[in-house]
Amino acid sequence: MKGGDTVNDEKLIGLFEARSERAVEEASRAYGGLCRSVAMHILSDSRDAEECVNDALLHTWNAIPPQKPRHFSAFIAAVTRNLALNRYAADHALRRGGGQVPLVLDELSECISAPESTEQVVDRMALHDALEVFLKGLPPKHCTVFMRRYFSMIPVAEIADELGMSESTVKSILRRTREKLHDYLEKEGLL
Numbered sequence: 001m002k003g004g005d006t007v008n009d010e011k012l013i014g015l016f017e018a019r020s021e022r023a024v025e026e027a028s029r030a031y032g033g034l035c036r037s038v039a040m041h042i043l044s045d046s047r048d049a050e051e052c053v054n055d056a057l058l059h060t061w062n063a064i065p066p067q068k069p070r071h072f073s074a075f076i077a078a079v080t081r082n083l084a085l086n087r088y089a090a091d092h093a094l095r096r097g098g099g100q101v102p103l104v105l106d107e108l109s110e111c112i113s114a115p116e117s118t119e120q121v122v123d124r125m126a127l128h129d130a131l132e133v134f135l136k137g138l139p140p141k142h143c144t145v146f147m148r149r150y151f152s153m154i155p156v157a158e159i160a161d162e163l164g165m166s167e168s169t170v171k172s173i174l175r176r177t178r179e180k181l182h183d184y185l186e187k188e189g190l191l
Helices: 009-017 022-043 046-063 072-091 101-109 118-127 129-136 140-150 156-163 167-187
Strands: none
Touching (some): 009 072, 022 072, 129 167, 156 167
């Protein structure tokens, strides 16, 4: 692991379990960009996003062990996302220009109606096996669009540009996928 070598997820988790200080450095090198992207799409402020990434690395340090995530990238991205959403709520980022959070939650509220707040439903669903099964059943392109929008909270225009699609195609995929998700959750008795 000298020079430009990268650490795979298994070795990275091993560094955390061994309490090696290199674990944080390697995690930052491997997934710092991903975490910054997730935090920026929620917070829309580079300093807040950087603090969120640092908090995510600390949280990860404290969580492993005892936790041993199967997919380190998904684990640290989820930690970052949750910390960014908490910071967003605490700082009332909407008054500083908003971002994608209100739009994304409003879109999801169309297919999820429950007495809980939409944020609570999204967090609960993210942990639920049913959502994982649903996502695995989607065509790969639809899954990518859905995750980019509702996990990473990326604007529709940016998703369209990244994936070489029109905005109307992305919106159509999102609308149809939300409808399918709603039907699936009803069928599974989760709504």
